[in-house]
Amino acid sequence: MASRVGKGATVWIVIVAIVIIGIILAITLSCGGKGGGGY
Numbered sequence: 001m002a003s004r005v006g007k008g009a010t011v012w013i014v015i016v017a018i019v020i021i022g023i024i025l026a027i028t029l030s031c032g033g034k035g036g037g038g039y
Helices: 007-030
Strands: none
Touching: none
């Protein structure tokens, strides 16, 4: 990754993180809470 990207990269990292968290929450809820997750 080029270090000169700066703010643009930070914005994409935040967006990707939100999407990943959303997917994890969706899977967790669909599996019936913490007991049904992969954790």
